Amino acid sequence: MRVAEATRVDNGVVVDLAPILDAVRREPTYANHCRALVQLRAQGEPLPRDARRVAVLSNFTVEPVATCLVVQAHVQGCPIELYVAPYNEQAKQILDPASELHQFRPDVVVLMLSLSAVAPGVVAEPWQNSATRRRGVASGLAELTDLLAALRERTRATIVVSNFTPFEASPLGVLDWQELAGIARAVEELNHGLADWAHAHERVYVMDVAGLTATFGRERAFDQRMRLLADQPFATGFLPLLGSEIVRYLRATVGPARKCLVLDLDNTLWGGILGEDGAARLRLSGDAAGEGFREFQHAILALYQRGVLLALCSRNDEADALAVVREHPGMVLRPEHFAAVRVNWLDKVQNLRALAADLNVGLDSLVFVDDDPFERQNVRERLPEVLVVDLPRDPALYRSALLQLSAFDTLQVTEEDRARSRMYHERRAREQVRHEAGSLESYLMGLAMEIAAVPAEGAIRTRLFQLVHKTNQFNLTTRRYSEAEFDAMIDKRNHRVVGVRVRDRLGDSGVVGLVVLRFEGNICDIDTFLLSCRVLGRSIETGVLAYIVDLARHGGATQLRGRYVATPKNEQVREFYARHGFVSGGRVDDAEVWQADLADFRVAAPPWARVGLAADDGAAR
Amino acid sequence: MNRLCGLVAEILGVDVGEVNPETGPLVLPPWDSLNHMRLVAAIEETYSVQLTTDEITNVLSVSDFATLLRERGVRVD
Numbered sequence: 001m002r003v004a005e006a007t008r009v010d011n012g013v014v015v016d017l018a019p020i021l022d023a024v025r026r027e028p029t030y031a032n033h034c035r036a037l038v039q040l041r042a043q044g045e046p047l048p049r050d051a052r053r054v055a056v057l058s059n060f061t062v063e064p065v066a067t068c069l070v071v072q073a074h075v076q077g078c079p080i081e082l083y084v085a086p087y088n089e090q091a092k093q094i095l096d097p098a099s100e101l102h103q104f105r106p107d108v109v110v111l112m113l114s115l116s117a118v119a120p121g122v123v124a125e126p127w128q129n130s131a132t133r134r135r136g137v138a139s140g141l142a143e144l145t146d147l148l149a150a151l152r153e154r155t156r157a158t159i160v161v162s163n164f165t166p167f168e169a170s171p172l173g174v175l176d177w178q179e180l181a182g183i184a185r186a187v188e189e190l191n192h193g194l195a196d197w198a199h200a201h202e203r204v205y206v207m208d209v210a211g212l213t214a215t216f217g218r219e220r221a222f223d224q225r226m227r228l229l230a231d232q233p234f235a236t237g238f239l240p241l242l243g244s245e246i247v248r249y250l251r252a253t254v255g256p257a258r259k260c261l262v263l264d265l266d267n268t269l270w271g272g273i274l275g276e277d278g279a280a281r282l283r284l285s286g287d288a289a290g291e292g293f294r295e296f297q298h299a300i301l302a303l304y305q306r307g308v309l310l311a312l313c314s315r316n317d318e319a320d321a322l323a324v325v326r327e328h329p330g331m332v333l334r335p336e337h338f339a340a341v342r343v344n345w346l347d348k349v350q351n352l353r354a355l356a357a358d359l360n361v362g363l364d365s366l367v368f369v370d371d372d373p374f375e376r377q378n379v380r381e382r383l384p385e386v387l388v389v390d391l392p393r394d395p396a397l398y399r400s401a402l403l404q405l406s407a408f409d410t411l412q413v414t415e416e417d418r419a420r421s422r423m424y425h426e427r428r429a430r431e432q433v434r435h436e437a438g439s440l441e442s443y444l445m446g447l448a449m450e451i452a453a454v455p456a457e458g459a460i461r462t463r464l465f466q467l468v469h470k471t472n473q474f475n476l477t478t479r480r481y482s483e484a485e486f487d488a489m490i491d492k493r494n495h496r497v498v499g500v501r502v503r504d505r506l507g508d509s510g511v512v513g514l515v516v517l518r519f520e521g522n523i524c525d526i527d528t529f530l531l532s533c534r535v536l537g538r539s540i541e542t543g544v545l546a547y548i549v550d551l552a553r554h555g556g557a558t559q560l561r562g563r564y565v566a567t568p569k570n571e572q573v574r575e576f577y578a579r580h581g582f583v584s585g586g587r588v589d590d591a592e593v594w595q596a597d598l599a600d601f602r603v604a605a606p607p608w609a610r611v612g613l614a615a616d617d618g619a620a621r
Numbered sequence: 622m623n624r625l626c627g628l629v630a631e632i633l634g635v636d637v638g639e640v641n642p643e644t645g646p647l648v649l650p651p652w653d654s655l656n657h658m659r660l661v662a663a664i665e666e667t668y669s670v671q672l673t674t675d676e677i678t679n680v681l682s683v684s685d686f687a688t689l690l691r692e693r694g695v696r697v698d
Contacts, residue, residue, distance in 0.1 A: 031632065031663035038634035063655055064662065225674045226658065236662040 017046070021075050028240045030064070036071045047079050050480060054250060055083040055106035055157070057090040059117045061232040068243025076247050087231075088117075094151045102154060107482035108250055109151060110207070112162040114233060115187065118144055119164075122186050126171035130181035137186050141193040148197070148204060156484030158203050158253045160246075163191040165210040167222045167233055202462075203483060205411045207249050209242070216241060252409040253483065254469040258387060259361050260339070261303060261408075262352060264370040265314035265321055269297060269333065271395060274316055274324060284330025292396040297332035299399045307417030308408050309339040309359060309424070313351045313368075318343040339424040348375050349382045360533040362472060362569060367407050414463045416510040423534065426507035433506065444538055444608045447504040451543055451611045454499040454511065456490045463511045464499050467530060471514075472569040474541065475530040476562060476576065477591070479516075494519045495527075496551060500544055500611070502535050509535055515548055517555070524557035543609030545580055549601065558598050563591040622687055624698050625664075629683055632656070632663050645682035660686075668695050 020039045024032050054073075056066055066084045073080040083104040085093045090111065093101035101109070116123040121136035128136070144161075151159055164187050176182035181189065191210060198204040213221040216238055223235040234242060251257060266273045270293050271283025283290035304310050310333070314321060321343045326335050335341075340358040342351040348370070356363050363385040370376055371391050380388045387407055391398060410417075433443060456464050465486050472478070481489070489495040500513030512535045516528035526548060531541055552560045562577045564570075577594035578584070580603055585593035605611075622642050629644070630637040633651045646652040652660070661677050664670075664686055670693045672680075680686055687697045 029666055031628070031666050034632045034659055034663055038631060041634065061655070061658075064659065067659075225672075225677065226662075229674060229677055230654070230658045232658060236666050239662075 017074065024071055024075050030236045030239050033068045033071045033240055037067050047081055051079050051081050052107045053105060054080045054108045054110060055101055055104055056110045057085045057093060058112045059088040059090060060114045061087060061230050062112060064232055064239050065242055068239045069246050072243040072247045078251055091147060094147060094154065097154060106157045107484055108160060108253060109155065109157045110160045110246060115164045115166060119190060122183055126183060130179050133186045134181045137190045141190055145197045152201060152203060156487045158483045160205050160207050160249050162207045162209040163194055165213045167227060212245050248406050248409055252411045255466045256408045256410045258367050258407040259365040260309040260311055260359060262311045262313045262355060262366050262368050265312065265316060267371040268369060269293065274321060279324050279328060284328060289395050292398060294330060294332055296398040299402050301332055303408055304337050306413045307420045310337050311340040311355045312338050312343055313348055313355060314343045315345055316343050348379060352379065352383060352386060412462055414459060414466060416463055423509060430506055449502060449504045449608055451540055451609060452501045453547060453611055454501050456497040456499055460499050460511055464514050467514050471530040471532060473533050474536055474573055475570050476573055477528055477565045478567045478570060479528050489516060502540060513544060515544065517551060519555050519557060522558040524552035524555055524560050526562040539606050539609040542603060543605040543611050546603040546605040547611035549603050553598055560596045560598055562594045565591045622697055625687055626683055628663060628667060629660060632660055640683060642684035643682055670695060
């Protein structure tokens with residue numbers, strides 16, 4: 001990130017943003033955010049071409065929040081183009097199709113409303129009885145969800161809506177929770193209702209501002225003077241945190257930033273040093289610090305359950321260390337939880353490189369956790385792409401440090417995420433079968449693969465959108481569509497958006513590929529062709545290309561056109577079209593164009609890699 | 622009062638030469654109501670003070686801010 005900041009190029013002008021953003025990182029005060037914004041503007045606020053377009057709608061004065069949002073987006077390495085709707089114009093902006101909001105064509109809309117506007121009675125009339133209060137909440141919720149429904153209909157953007165929190169302590173005092181529906185409870189019921197609605201509607205996510213104010217301290221989070229003077233409810237000290245939290249949600253809308261947690265063993269997963277203390281004296285439960293290590297492991301297990309890969313990287317004797325992982329009664333994590341293991345006496349930098357290669361992920365997908373400050377600094381200096389967690393000295397605080405990490409944030413967990421670990425098991429089993437089968441061909445035939453084309457609907461759509469943002473290596477064009485663009489293509493008549501699902505006799509790999517075709521006249525363009533690295537090496541890509549040729553012909557095209565756009569990570573597919581008989585069509589912008597005349601063109605897929613249609617189910621896999 | 626003038630200039634995004642103790646919302650267009658709140662927030666944060674609602678409303682210049690800060694025992698330089 002640092003490198004990119006220092007050399008970001010905009011219209012040929014090199015702008016050095018690093019010192020501005022470093023000042024904010026060092027001291028994230030509101031004043032520093034204001035200074036940074038002024039300086040960014042003075043430099044023309046340079047944005048990368050793929051900056052996401054974010055609109056903020058609010059019925060209170062939201063500009064100070066927006067200041068922190070814009071600057072935090074830069075600080076966190078994902079600059080945004082921002083539109084802030086005029087004060088209290090959310091309904092007009094949403095309902096009028098010609099409004100500034102819709103002209104802005106946002107990728108994400110953030111809707112932040114104050115409780116006093118959504119459920120005025122709850123705030124202004126604390127003397128209401130429970131039944132009246134509940135009716136007020138219900139009608140406020142209905143109005144809000146109507147507005148959200150209208151927004152969903154009129155835009156393809158991802159919608160992030162903040163939940164609600166009272167601005168001050170309950171006027172009912174200790175009576176509040178004695179009532180059937182006191183004020184605090186009424187607000188919670190409103191938040192539950194909003195969450196239920198968001199849960200039932202794709203593209204709508206709840207931003208937990210209530211939780212954030214509680215963590216920060218409700219009395220410190222709000223400022224009654226600013227609310228009365230300017231209808232700006234938040235305290236100055238809370239604004240940078242809120243801006244940063246919104247960015248966290250913006251980033252999470254496209255899935256987790258990183259994929260793999262790499263863990264040390266001694267004094268990280270357990271207390272003590274195996275080689276010196278012996279297995280029997282390792283601390284894992286039994287006392288307070290030992291229990292801290294176990295709780296840390298539980299938190300790691302929760303990440304594993306939602307699809308984060310775990311790896312071990314430790315200086316130890318491998319057999320001894322794995323025996324402890326397998327057999328120690330206090331261990332929560334067991335060998336089957338680890339997708340890759342490097343336990344040896346080699347340099348950790350070397351081991352991290354090997355782990356990344358093993359798992360087929362980039363170094364920038366790794367998060368490194370080690371109690372040893374020397375190892376952390378070593379990795380930080382030599383592998384700046386790896387995110388290094390600053391583990392506190394006290395193991396009781398390990399878990400909190402892990403929970404603060406936003407690198408694995410995501411707003412939706414797919415079936416593939418949940419099953420990822422199982423798939424890595426199956427992969428190991430496949431490698432075993434392959435070892436026994438002798439020739440690669442007989443192995444692949446023996447796998448009895450089913451490669452199916454599946455429509456982009458429901459959970460499959462969610463999974464495909466995730467692939468758009470996380471597939472790096474087998475990705476011909478690396479087009480990172482916004483959710484809005486992606487949904488639009490699914491609906492357009494001249495586009496075909498097709499998922500690829502793979503399973504074999506050893507297991508189900510789920511939806512692992514995406515093809516986006518665009519038909520114009522007699523030409524069919526392959527806008528996106530990507531496959532997860534999990535299924536490479538089985539000629540599936542050739543089978544899918546043969547299927548693309550069929551689709552293009554059926555769609556009436558006589559020319560098939562593919563493009564290769566080079567990125568630091570997709571070198572392996574540079575010759576993909578050439579290898580399959582396409583002829584070069586030269587360069588257009590940053591793309592190498594490849595063409596095939598469909599009148600006389602065949603892609604010969606091996607017998608084990610033929611694509612069929614999904615036979616039995618449209619359900620997510 | 623140079624430091625305070627400098628802070629005001631930075632928050633408003635104007636040249637520091639445009640801000641002196643007599644500068645206020647009536648003479649400097651960027652000092653609008655929204656930026657007035659930004660200034661209050663930044664000054665309160667920087668000097669660790671809290672102004673009252675009426676004081677915030679009645680501030681008309683940098684030197685008004687300085688007076689309020691001095692009343693709270695802050696050395697304004």
